[in-house]
Amino acid sequence: MDIDARIKRRQRRETGQRLIEDDEALSPVAHLQEPSDRGPTFERLLDHLDPVFDGNLPPNAYVFGPAGAGKSAIVTALFTHLNQLSTETRSVIHTSTRAGSPTSPSFAYLDMWETTSEFAFYHGVLDALVEEPVPEHGIGTAEIRERLHDLLGGTRTGVVIAVDHVDAEGPGTALTELFAGLPSNASWIAIGQADPTDVELTEYTATSMAVPPYQRQMLVDVLMTRASEGLAQQGLTHELARRIAEWVDGNAHDALAVLFVAADRADRADRSRLTEADVEAAIDEMPQPCVSLGRVLALPANKQLVLRELVDLDEADRVSVTRTTEVISSSSAVDLTPGTVKRFLYEMAEDGIVERVESDVRNRKGRPPSRIELRFPPSAFRRLYDLDQ
Numbered sequence: 185m186d187i188d189a190r191i192k193r194r195q196r197r198e199t200g201q202r203l204i205e206d207d208e209a210l211s212p213v214a215h216l217q218e219p220s221d222r223g224p225t226f227e228r229l230l231d232h233l234d235p236v237f238d239g240n241l242p243p244n245a246y247v248f249g250p251a252g253a254g255k256s257a258i259v260t261a262l263f264t265h266l267n268q269l270s271t272e273t274r275s276v277i278h279t280s281t282r283a284g285s286p287t288s289p290s291f292a293y294l295d296m297w298e299t300t301s302e303f304a305f306y307h308g309v310l311d312a313l314v315e316e317p318v319p320e321h322g323i324g325t326a327e328i329r330e331r332l333h334d335l336l337g338g339t340r341t342g343v344v345i346a347v348d349h350v351d352a353e354g355p356g357t358a359l360t361e362l363f364a365g366l367p368s369n370a371s372w373i374a375i376g377q378a379d380p381t382d383v384e385l386t387e388y389t390a391t392s393m394a395v396p397p398y399q400r401q402m403l404v405d406v407l408m409t410r411a412s413e414g415l416a417q418q419g420l421t422h423e424l425a426r427r428i429a430e431w432v433d434g435n436a437h438d439a440l441a442v443l444f445v446a447a448d449r450a451d452r453a454d455r456s457r458l459t460e461a462d463v464e465a466a467i468d469e470m471p472q473p474c475v476s477l478g479r480v481l482a483l484p485a486n487k488q489l490v491l492r493e494l495v496d497l498d499e500a501d502r503v504s505v506t507r508t509t510e511v512i513s514s515s516s517a518v519d520l521t522p523g524t525v526k527r528f529l530y531e532m533a534e535d536g537i538v539e540r541v542e543s544d545v546r547n548r549k550g551r552p553p554s555r556i557e558l559r560f561p562p563s564a565f566r567r568l569y570d571l572d573q
Contacts, residue, residue, distance in 0.1 A: 202416070203451045203458075207571055209414030210447055212440035212564065213478040215257040216409075222258050228393050229262055232373075236266070236289050239341050241371045244363075246386050248376055249395030251476065252435030255375050258395065259346050260293055267291040289341040295348045297482035301325075301355040305362050306332055309345055309370075333367050342369030350376040350385065352479070353535070359385060397434030404429045406436055407443055415447060419457045427460075431467055438474055442466045445563045466561070475537055475559040481568060483537070486520060490528050491537075492569050493518060495562035503543050504553035505529055529556055 208214050235242045249255050269288060292312035299305050303325040310332045311318040318328070336342055345366070350359060363372055363385075374385050380392040398406065404425045411420035420443070432438040445466035450458050480491065493512045494502075501511045505526065513522040520528075533540045533556070540554040 202454065203419055203456055204414060204447050205416060206414040207567070210410055210440070210444050211568065212437055212444055213476075213481060213568065215260050217261055217264070219254055219257040219261055222254055225254075225258055225393075225395050226262060229258065232391060232393065233262075233266070233344070236341075236344065239288060241289055241342050241344065241369060243390035244371050244388055245373045246376070246380055246383060246389045246392045247373060247395060248378060248380060248383075248392060250397050250434070251377060251473075252432070252437040252439070253395045253397050254436055255395050256295075256348050256478075257436075259348065259373065259375055263291045263293050263344075263346055290343045291346070292343055293346045293348065295482065296352045296354055297349050297479050299355055302357045302362065303328060305355055305357075306365070309343070309366070310335065313343060329365055336367040336369055339369065342367065342371070345370060345372045346375060347372055348375045349479075350374045350383075351378055360388065363388065398436050398439075399434070400426075400429045403432065403434070403436060403439050407439055410440060410443065415458075416456055419447070421458075424458055424460065424463050427463055428467075437476055437478075438470060441474065441477060441561055441564050442470060444567070445469055445561050448563050448567050466563075469561045469563060471557070471559050471561070473559070474561070477560055477564055477568065480537060480560050480565055481572075483532075486524075487528050487532060488569060489518060490520070490525055491532070491565065494529075494538075494556065495558065495566050502555050504555055505540065506553065508556055 204210065229247070232245055233242050247255055247259065266288075267290065290313050292309050294305065294308045299308055306325060306328045307318055307320065310328060313332075313335060318331075347359070355362070359374070366372075374383075374389070376383065380386045386392060404422065407425040407428060408420065408422065411425070424446075428439050428442045432442065442463065443466075446458050446462040449465055450462045455462075481488065483491070490512055493515050494508065497508065497511060502508050509522050509526040509529065512518055513520060513525045518525070529538065530540075532538045537559060539557045539559055541557045543553045543555045
């Protein structure tokens with residue numbers, strides 16, 4: 185944190201700022217520019233990317249690890265820094281033993297949670313490479329791909345593409361086919377959770393790199409770092425940070441989600457620091473397994489709106505999908521038909537965002553109704569959604 189930020193924190197404290205001073209710093213879906221305690225993984229990635237410092241492309245690779253290991257944070261931070269280098273200087277930093285100053289490849293990042301079609305895939309790559317916005321309407325997939333080939337055909341170095349969350353349901357076209365449609369001077373790094381032996385993509389990679397889960401003390405450091413930037417002074421104690429780290433067992437996303445929910449609870453109660461009760465209540469709110477909040481917030485706007493209504497429903501309005509549909513579709517904030525709301529609920533259940541659970545309410549005939557259960561912490565989604573509106 186720089187000096188200006190430290191001064192502003194003290195100014196906010198003097199003016200009676202409440203517990204949460206910076207939601208972005210606490211957010212489980214926000215990545216720091218310098219992720220904590222991941223030096224060895226950065227080094228392995230830099231070793232793989234070393235050819236770019238001579239103006240060449242690295243081979244394809246697969247980065248894998250469990251949920252919450254920090255894969256996305258590491259790759260996005262590294263690509264941001266490398267792309268800034270490429271954009272600002274259009275030449276690489278080279279040592280005295282390397283002659284000349286070769287042009288650096290460009291870098292692009294795609295998230296398969298947000299890339300829902302073949303068009304979106306090639307559009308995302310092209311948009312990352314040009315300054316002018318690429319049109320999203322009035323242009324077809326073939327033309328987008330042709331523009332991408334024309335653009336990269338005029339360069340020697342090409343582009344390195346990070347494709348995140350490759351385990352997610354893709355755009356309907358296999359990733360291997362999408363990669364095959366890229367220009368020859370494009371290499372990629374796929375990022376997922378599955379073991380390399382279970383991933384078809386690894387047939388086209390030179391290496392696979394494992395990202396281990398966070399060790400407990402590392403997670404404590406991550407939590408304290410986030411708290412120091414997002415909470416009032418002494419808002420989180422080391423004891424509570426250790427409690428969170430012990431519970432999540434190496435998953436940084438879940439740790440930050442617990443911290444975020446606990447901070448929201450304490451902030452709404454006008455407390456100046458988190459209590460043990462706040463942390464325990466936040467842990468109780470976490471479903472297991474927990475869907476990444478990033479995946480939830482990558483949903484289309486109308487589906488997020490349905491979820492926003494869903495998280496505020498009481499138990500009586502969630503006894504069945506039919507009842508839930510009726511209540512949500514009758515809300516003044518929702519301009520969707522009951523059929524559309526029900527379809528969204530079923531689709532999100534299929535995607536694992538929510539879960540259909542057999543209801544305790546029994547009908548005299550037929551199969552028992554099912555109710556909708558959340559697979560993410562509602563307090564965290566509610567606050568993140570409302571902050572974005």
